[in-house]
Amino acid sequence: MAKYYVRTFLPWILLAVVSGVDDLAGALTGLVAAAVLLGDDLRRGHRADALFLEISTCAFMALLTALAFTVPGSPALDYGASLAIGWLALTAWATLAAGRPFTEGVARRQVSEAVARTGLFRSINRVLTAVWAASFTVLAVALGCVQHWAPHDTALLVACKIAGFAVPAVVTARYPDSARRRASRAVPGSVPR
Numbered sequence: 001m002a003k004y005y006v007r008t009f010l011p012w013i014l015l016a017v018v019s020g021v022d023d024l025a026g027a028l029t030g031l032v033a034a035a036v037l038l039g040d041d042l043r044r045g046h047r048a049d050a051l052f053l054e055i056s057t058c059a060f061m062a063l064l065t066a067l068a069f070t071v072p073g074s075p076a077l078d079y080g081a082s083l084a085i086g087w088l089a090l091t092a093w094a095t096l097a098a099g100r101p102f103t104e105g106v107a108r109r110q111v112s113e114a115v116a117r118t119g120l121f122r123s124i125n126r127v128l129t130a131v132w133a134a135s136f137t138v139l140a141v142a143l144g145c146v147q148h149w150a151p152h153d154t155a156l157l158v159a160c161k162i163a164g165f166a167v168p169a170v171v172t173a174r175y176p177d178s179a180r181r182r183a184s185r186a187v188p189g190s191v192p193r
Helices: 002-021 021-041 052-070 075-097 102-110 121-151 154-186
Strands: none
Touching: 002 021, 002 052, 002 075, 002 102, 002 154, 021 052, 021 075, 021 102, 052 102, 052 121, 075 102, 075 121, 075 154, 102 121
């Protein structure tokens, strides 16, 4: 699962790193990485409903590339990190509102179809997506504040990003087992999966 998240967020990581040198190069690098990874996932036969985050990443990178290309001095580019995380927050909230939490598509790759149809599976993924969405929302606001008041404080920007991703990553790693244990205790004779 960790490999999936590193792979999924690679375009965002490349955007952050390369944009430190040049906004257009960062946006283009993120767009190329997002398109290559999405193409690879589609070629492997992954369903579109399991690729919400990847599709959204491509859309954001295309919009950012267009902005960086057409308006290179745009003040919006000074807030690239907070805009990127804000986009992820909107994506996560939208998948929840649509009843298709983005973590569900990811988790389906790890379980049988029978498990994926259970209420517990859906409940766990609603919680996980809500945690990611809330974390992205708080992180976007925090990064926007740092980029406004202390744009050259790289250590603070990095610390915010680490905290903003570490919290939901830890919850993602621990919550499913905890929820399954609670559910198995609630139903006598059931076995956690």
